[in-house]
Structures are given as C-alpha cells and as structure tokens.
Amino acid sequence: MRPATVSESSRRHSPVFRRRRFFKGRTSDDTRTEDKDIVWFTPAGREMTDTDWETVFARSLMVHLNGRVITEPGLRGLPVTDDSFLLLFNAHSQALTFTVPEGLDPWWAVEVDTAILHTEFRPLIKCGSEVEVEDRSLFVLRGHRQD
16 A cells, blocks of 8 residues: 555544644643643654744654544534544654654554555554654654553
C-alpha cells in the first residue's frame, strides 16, 4: 500500500481528522496534556512554549491529536471518540531523532512514513522511545492503550 493510500484511509475513517470545529488546545479548566484536544511538541518530546515557535527547530515538530476529547457530537448527537494520533513533521534537510512524549498513549503503531514507498510491519513504539524521521518527511503514529 502506498503511503498516500494509508493516509487517505486514516483521514476518511478517523473522526479526529474529520472535525467540524477547530481545535481548542484544551477541553476544560484542566491543563493536563492528556486532556487537550491538540498539543504541539518539540522533537525532544517537550510541549512547545511560545518561545519555541521562534527557534530553528520549529520547522520540525510533533502534533498530538487526541481522539478521546472530540468536543462536537456525531451526526446522531452522540459523543464521538477515536484513536489518538501523533504526527512527526521533519522539514529539516537531515534526518532527526524525535522522542515520543510521555503521558500520552503508552504504545504507538506506525501508520504512515512518507520516507518509504511501501508500508511494512514495524513493532509498536513505546512512550519515551526515540524515532528517527528522515529529512523532509512525515511520520504518523496511532496510539494504543493496551500493553
């Protein structure tokens, strides 16, 4: 399967990619990372601050899309939940090492790696692990709660 096919399939079948409203950055007064609908991380796995956006590495970052805090209801008015996704963007001219942030899903499966032509089996990636992302590429991980 070519990466675009996997990406298109995920986008079509995952509510987290089909939101009708823009992300809020959090869902309540609680600011814990796991409660936010979207969180931006540095390649080191640290939540980005305002000053981080002005640094050189800001062209390479991670975005966590939380499927458990989708605020808008589904078509029938029922709550919507989904898997969470972690998108690793490397716009740098060299491969970079990213650290999967702690405090999110404990395990992550590779959904898309735009640096390879064919999706191949890869073992689950544990929170806190390092992942090498090739230059000018995107790496998409799907969260898994079970050990």
